[in-house]
Amino acid sequence: MRSLRERFVGGGLRYAVMTHDLVMVWLCWQLLFLGRYALLNEAPPQPWFSLDVLVVIALQALAFWKVGLYRGLWRFASVADLINIFKASFIGLLAILVVFSYRRLEGIPISVLVVYPFALSALLGTPRLLYRAWKDYQAVNSDARARRVLVLGAGHAAESLIKDLRRSGDYEPVGLLDDSTHLQGAKLHGTPILGRLDDVASVARETDAKLLVIAIPTLDAAGMQRVVGLCESTGLPFRTVPRLADILDGNSLPGQLKEVAIEDLLGRKPILPDWELIRGWLRGRTVLVTGGGGSIGSELCRQCARHGVAKIVVLEISELLMINIQAELRRNFPDLQVLGLLGDCGDPAVIRHALSRYRPDTVFHAAAYKQVPLLEDQLREAVRNNTLATECVATACVEAKVENFVFISTDKAVDPVNSLGATKRYAEMICQSLDKRSAATRFLTVRFGNVLGSVGSVVPLFREQIRKGGPVTVTHPDVSRYFMTIPEACLLILQAAASSSRGAIYMLDMGEPVLIRHLAEQMIRLAGKQPGVDVPIVYTGLRPGEKLHESLFYADEKCRPTAHPKVMEAGVREFCPELVLGNIAGLRRAIADYDIDAMREILLATIPEFRAVEEPCSANAGAKIVPFPSKEAGRIH
Numbered sequence: 001m002r003s004l005r006e007r008f009v010g011g012g013l014r015y016a017v018m019t020h021d022l023v024m025v026w027l028c029w030q031l032l033f034l035g036r037y038a039l040l041n042e043a044p045p046q047p048w049f050s051l052d053v054l055v056v057i058a059l060q061a062l063a064f065w066k067v068g069l070y071r072g073l074w075r076f077a078s079v080a081d082l083i084n085i086f087k088a089s090f091i092g093l094l095a096i097l098v099v100f101s102y103r104r105l106e107g108i109p110i111s112v113l114v115v116y117p118f119a120l121s122a123l124l125g126t127p128r129l130l131y132r133a134w135k136d137y138q139a140v141n142s143d144a145r146a147r148r149v150l151v152l153g154a155g156h157a158a159e160s161l162i163k164d165l166r167r168s169g170d171y172e173p174v175g176l177l178d179d180s181t182h183l184q185g186a187k188l189h190g191t192p193i194l195g196r197l198d199d200v201a202s203v204a205r206e207t208d209a210k211l212l213v214i215a216i217p218t219l220d221a222a223g224m225q226r227v228v229g230l231c232e233s234t235g236l237p238f239r240t241v242p243r244l245a246d247i248l249d250g251n252s253l254p255g256q257l258k259e260v261a262i263e264d265l266l267g268r269k270p271i272l273p274d275w276e277l278i279r280g281w282l283r284g285r286t287v288l289v290t291g292g293g294g295s296i297g298s299e300l301c302r303q304c305a306r307h308g309v310a311k312i313v314v315l316e317i318s319e320l321l322m323i324n325i326q327a328e329l330r331r332n333f334p335d336l337q338v339l340g341l342l343g344d345c346g347d348p349a350v351i352r353h354a355l356s357r358y359r360p361d362t363v364f365h366a367a368a369y370k371q372v373p374l375l376e377d378q379l380r381e382a383v384r385n386n387t388l389a390t391e392c393v394a395t396a397c398v399e400a401k402v403e404n405f406v407f408i409s410t411d412k413a414v415d416p417v418n419s420l421g422a423t424k425r426y427a428e429m430i431c432q433s434l435d436k437r438s439a440a441t442r443f444l445t446v447r448f449g450n451v452l453g454s455v456g457s458v459v460p461l462f463r464e465q466i467r468k469g470g471p472v473t474v475t476h477p478d479v480s481r482y483f484m485t486i487p488e489a490c491l492l493i494l495q496a497a498a499s500s501s502r503g504a505i506y507m508l509d510m511g512e513p514v515l516i517r518h519l520a521e522q523m524i525r526l527a528g529k530q531p532g533v534d535v536p537i538v539y540t541g542l543r544p545g546e547k548l549h550e551s552l553f554y555a556d557e558k559c560r561p562t563a564h565p566k567v568m569e570a571g572v573r574e575f576c577p578e579l580v581l582g583n584i585a586g587l588r589r590a591i592a593d594y595d596i597d598a599m600r601e602i603l604l605a606t607i608p609e610f611r612a613v614e615e616p617c618s619a620n621a622g623a624k625i626v627p628f629p630s631k632e633a634g635r636i637h
Helices: 004-038 051-067 079-103 110-141 156-168 197-207 221-234 244-248 275-282 295-306 319-332 348-358 372-376 379-400 419-437 458-467 486-497 516-526 577-582 584-593 596-606
Strands: 147-152 171-177 191-195 211-214 238-240 286-290 311-316 337-342 362-365 404-410 442-448 450-452 472-474 483-485 505-508 537-539 567-570
Touching: 004 051, 004 110, 051 079, 079 110, 147 156, 147 197, 147 221, 156 171, 171 197, 191 197, 197 221, 211 221, 221 238, 221 516, 275 486, 286 295, 286 348, 295 311, 295 319, 295 486, 311 319, 311 348, 319 337, 337 348, 348 379, 362 379, 362 486, 372 379, 372 419, 379 404, 379 419, 379 584, 379 596, 404 419, 404 486, 419 442, 419 577, 419 596, 442 486, 458 472, 458 516, 472 516, 483 486, 486 505, 486 567, 516 537, 577 584, 577 596, 584 596
Parallel strands: 147 171, 147 211, 171 191, 211 238, 286 311, 286 362, 311 337, 362 404, 404 442, 442 505, 450 483, 472 537
Antiparallel strands: 505 567
16 A cells, blocks of 8 residues: 555646646647737737636546546656547547537637647647656666666567666667568667677677577577577577566566576477367366376366366365465466365275265366386386276266266377386276276377476476586487477367367377487576586486387377367277276286286286386387378368
8 A cells, every 4th residue: 555655746746747738738729829820910819818718728638537648657658648648639629619619619710720639749748758768768877787788689579678678777778689681770769770680699799788688479499499599609698578478377577587498499389279169168167187286287277277167176195285276276266166185086985075076077187106217116006096096087987977087198108118108008098998888978088298397307307407516417318208388288188178089099299309418408508507518417328117219109099180280189099998997906906915016917918019128228229209190181170
C-alpha cells in the first residue's frame, strides 16, 4: 500500500498534467483565432477569456477524461499516447460542433475548427515526447559506468530491448548487428546498425562492448547454435531475450535477460501441439496422475490444469513431492480441484480406492524407476515398480471402466538390453494385451527419449560438475541420445491421449540424436569456460546396461505419421497376449521370493529381443540409428 506522501505527490503530478493540458487547450484556441484574423489583417473578436472559451475548455477536459488520457505517464509516452491525444482532440472537436450548433457556429471560423485537433495534438504531444527523451538521455548519461551492450538482431525484440536498457540506466546500447542488407547503416532509436552477425567479433572490439545480447527470439535451434558460436568466439559474456512462450508460461518476464539454456540448442524447432484438440479433450475431465510429484508427473499436472481439466488427483509415494505439487497447483489454479492420495500405485488396495473414490476419466501412469545403471543391480524393484505396478493400475482401470489409460514409456524399451528397458517393454505389452480385452478402457503408450532437466538426467549432472570446476564425465566419445524438454514430453502425452487410436505407441519426432560429448562441450561453453582447458572431460566407459545409441521404435512396428506432423504412431508388434499376462503370476511369485534368476528367465521368455548385456563397454557397439520414417506414409487420425 502506498504511503500518504506517495499518494499526495502522485495526485499533485496528475493535477499538474491536467492543468498543463487545459492551458494548452486555451492557448491552442487563442492562437488559432489570432492566426486566422492575422491573415486578414483584422483584430480578433475573441477575447482572451469568455464564456465560449470556458465551454471549449470544459468540453475538451471531458473528452480527455473519457479517453483516459491520464492513466499513462509522461516518462513512458509512446505512439499509443499520441493516438489517444488525437482521439481526445477529435472528440473535443465533435463536442464543440454539437454544443455550438444551436447558433450555427456563429463567431467560430471553419478554418479554426479544421486545424484545431491537429494543432492541439501537437501542443499536447510535443512536451510529452520531449520529457521522455530528456529522461531517457538522463538515464543513459546518469552513470558513466553503464555497461556497454552490443545487440544481435534489429527487429521488434531489439527495439523493445534498447528502450528497456536505456530506461534501466545500467546499460548503454552501443550498436546493433543484423543480417538484413536493407538495414545496414540505419539507426534504431538512435542506435546504429553496424554490420552483420558475422561481424560480431570485430564490432565488439571497436565499440568496446562488455556484453552481447541476442535479441532474435524467433531463431530456431540451428540458428541459435550459429549465433551462440559467434558470441563464444568473442570471449565476451552473452545473454538472450526470452521467447514469447516463456513469457506467457510465466517462466520469464518481459525485458528480462537470461542465459542461453541448453534447451535452446536442441537442434530442432519446438513442437507445437494441436491446442484445440487437446483443450477440447481435456475440458471438464477428472484426471489421475500416478507419480504426480515427479519430473514428468508434475509437469503433466501443470499442463492439464492449464488446459481445462476440472479435477486433478495426484497419486504419489513421496510426501514431500506431494506437498510441493499440491501447493503449486492450488496457488496457480485456485479454481481447480486438486486432490492428493499418498501411497504406492502398485498396491491394489490403494489404486482401487483412488479409482472408486475419485472416478477419474483418464489415468496417466507416470510413476516409474528410470535410472539405467542403478536398476541393473535392482532388478526386483525394477520389475515390481515398472512392470507389476503398471499391470496393477491397468487392471484396476479396466475393472473400474476408466475411459483412458495412458502409459509413459521410454526409448529404452526398444530392443532392450537393460532392466529398465525390459521392464518397460513388458509393461508396454501388458497395456496392448489389455487393450484387446477391454472395450470400455482405451490404452495408449507414449514413448520418448531422454528428458532434459528431469531428476537424475545428464544435464543437471553436467551442470553440477561444471559448477565445481570439473571434470565432466562422459561414458563414451560416440554415445548419443535423443533429447526433449519436460514440457514437450508432457504435451506429447496429451497430444497422443487426445487421439482416437487404441493400443498404439506414440513417439515424438525428436530430430537427430545428440552426441553426449557435444552436449557436454556446449554446456561448458555456455558457462563461459573452455572444454578441455577450464573444465576437463573424462571418458569413463559405458555403464552396465547402456547402449551407444538408442532407437525410438522397432523395425516391424510399422511406424507412420499421425494428424500431427511431429507425432508418430507405431503399430502393435506380433506377440502372444496370453503369454504376457500369464507370466505375471510367475513374476509376482519371484518378487515374493526375491528370486532374481526366476525374474530374469521370465523376462527373457516373454521378451525374445531382450538380451542383457554382459560387457557394458561393447554394448550396442555396432548399432545403427533407425531414421524417423518419411511423412509420405499414409496419414492417419
